[in-house]
Amino acid sequence: MVCALTFSFHRQQSIHYITPNSSLLTPNFLLLTLTKGVQAVSTVNARTRSLSREYRRQRRLRELPLHLMLIPGLALLIIFHYVPMFGIVMAFENFKPAKGFFGSKWVGWDNFVYMAKLPNMGSVLYNTVFIAVLKIIMGMIVPIFVALMLNEIGNKPFKRTVQTIVYFPHFLSWVILGGVLMDVLSPSTGIVNDLIRFFGGKPIYFLGDKGWFPYTMVITAVWKNFGYDTIVYLAALTNVDRNLYEAASIDGATRMQQTWHVTLPGILPIVTLMGVLNLGNILNAGFDQIFNLYSPSVYSTGDIIDTFVYRLGLEQAQFSVSTAVGLFKSVISIIMVSVANYLAGRFANYRVF
Amino acid sequence: MKQKEEMTGTHIKLSVSRKVFLAADYLFLTCSALLCLLPLINVLAVSLSSSNAAAAGYVKLWPVEFTWSSYQYALTKPQFTQAFLISAKRVALGYAVTMLVIILTAYPLSKEKDVFHARGKYAWIFIFTMMFNGGLIPTYMTIRYLGMLDSIWALVLPGAVPIFNVVLMMNFFRTIPHEIEEAAFIDGAGHFTTLLKIYLPLSLPSLATVSLFVIVNHWNSWFDGIIYMNHTYNYPLQSYLRTIIINPDLQSMTSSEQLVMREISERTFKAAQIFLGAIPILCVYPFLQKYFMSGLTMGSVKG
Missing domain, CATH: 1.10.3720.10 (MetI-like)
Incomplete structure (x- = not known):
């Protein structure tokens, strides 16, 4: 342990060692070293210069393995993420796969003009935002409520069992859950409509009815994820200061009042943070889910940007228009994500990296 | 802490409403867990039932005419x-x-x-x-x-x-x-x-x-x-x-x-x-x- 401590001391010294025993340590000079870095010193003093070169060589050598470790990840990112970003030029071309990115004809903003004139563009945008916003709101209220309820339970085995069960649907794919939901929600044989019939209602075609479809998407998405989403709120709940509860109960606060005046303010920062970060999802209505559950009969209320891009691009082979629509979404998303991260950093002191 | 609650006399009163609340809470969480589980159990039951029973909609949470076919x-x-x-x-x-x-x-x-x-x-x-x-x-x-x-x-x-x-x-x-x-x-x-x-x-x-x-x-x-x-x-x-x-x-x-x-x-x-x-x-x-x-x-x- 002593070794480790002295070493850490050494390392700190070696990192900032441009400063020691120099007679030039006036405040002005310090400013210079700060702005111009190591080079400024080396022009002044030969000894310092050789030292700083040696130091930088050592530093480079010490950091070399770190650079090497990043190579595989960087290579993969460049090939599969940055190269496709350059492929976005096809949004401004009349792209033909045989001619490639460079050979296709440049058409400027034509694809975007065409996109804006598409008759269903308006409803697609509306559906996307409508479903996404409802999902964001419900996707926060339900988990917070369940987390509060779970937090009141003292019986550990019961709590764990509930947690284990409600987290589970999150880990199933939308293909599997799509199959489950199609069976369960079927108007003729599904168990949900059996229940509705049992209580004297008329069977509802949840997945085939234009009016019901968006709400079915919101409810089933919340059903899949609410358990898993409680994790973050449960973590926040355990961080609320115990002393505050004691103080409140001494002051005669009931449990309800404690929840209202201690618990909720205690988790408010996390709730705000999650809300702000969800701004970035305002155009993500859930491709995986909707693509697996929609059908032509609900396109008018269920078609979202991502499914539209897919059909346009890969089914109708309108590569350029599809890319233009995708780019439109990406640009709005990046603005929203940036705003969200800025706000999160500003008000919740949160940073992703 | 607990002593204080008992001394002020609010402890007993609290524990009654608390019991009601906890019962509701357990019920709610059990229902939530069942909500996540039952659709999956239903599909499992269907998969293990005979085709006639499944097609007729008889299968709820337990296989009808059990079969692995x-x-x-x-x-x-x-x-x-x-x-x-x-x-x-x-x-x-x-x-x-x-x-x-x-x-x-x-x-x-x-x-x-x-x-x-x-x-x-x-x-x-x-x-x-x-x-x-x-x-x-x-x-x-x-x-x-x-x-x-x-x-x-x-x-x-x-x-x-x-x-x-x-x-x-x-x-x-x-x-x-x-x-x-x-x-x-x-x-x-x-x-x-x-x-x-x-x-x-x-x-x-x-x-x-x-x-x-x-x-x-x-x-x-x-x-x-x-x-x-x-x-x-x-x-x-x-x-x-x-x-x-x-x-x-x-x-x-x-x-x-x-x-x-x-x-x-x-x-x-x-x-x-x-x-x-x-x-x-x-x-x-x-x-x-x-x-x-x-x-x-x-x-x-x-x-």
């Missing part, structure tokens, strides 16, 4: 086993590559700026891909020009740098005290040795969490299979399941298959395949679940 049919279908094997291969290969990349990327990025000067620049290169991407068609075209269509690498490599998991791993590495690492450096260890001998053994909960995400993610991916594989016999299981569960293409079936279909009914057969597709998740989940509560919150919630 739907499972037998699914497992003897060469397309199903083929897709299952491709998925298994994909998970194995994808897990190895992705974990390697995650660990190698998270370690340097977990260093402070005075240890790794270029960290900030690298971090931006990685984080930018989280905010912006080329989109569906340009990515598809890139894979196509790389000649990777119909190759298993198209399923493994494009997703091999999951930024979310890198951040999770990185945040965990940051919680390991610097002194341990510095002691290792004194003993002459380099960064690679430190990572292998110190960081990894200390990060088992976090590795388990990330492993769960990577495995589940690879097993569940279906979209990349559908767009990057031209031939259905190259489909991983989830992509294959999508084609038969979501869009059953009856025309493409042979007449003998249609005959069998009439016997076991589409519904029970679909249900059986849904369950077979979920089995690997069911196997991995309880095993790793105990780790991920701690592993996940450690990475995602900071303060």
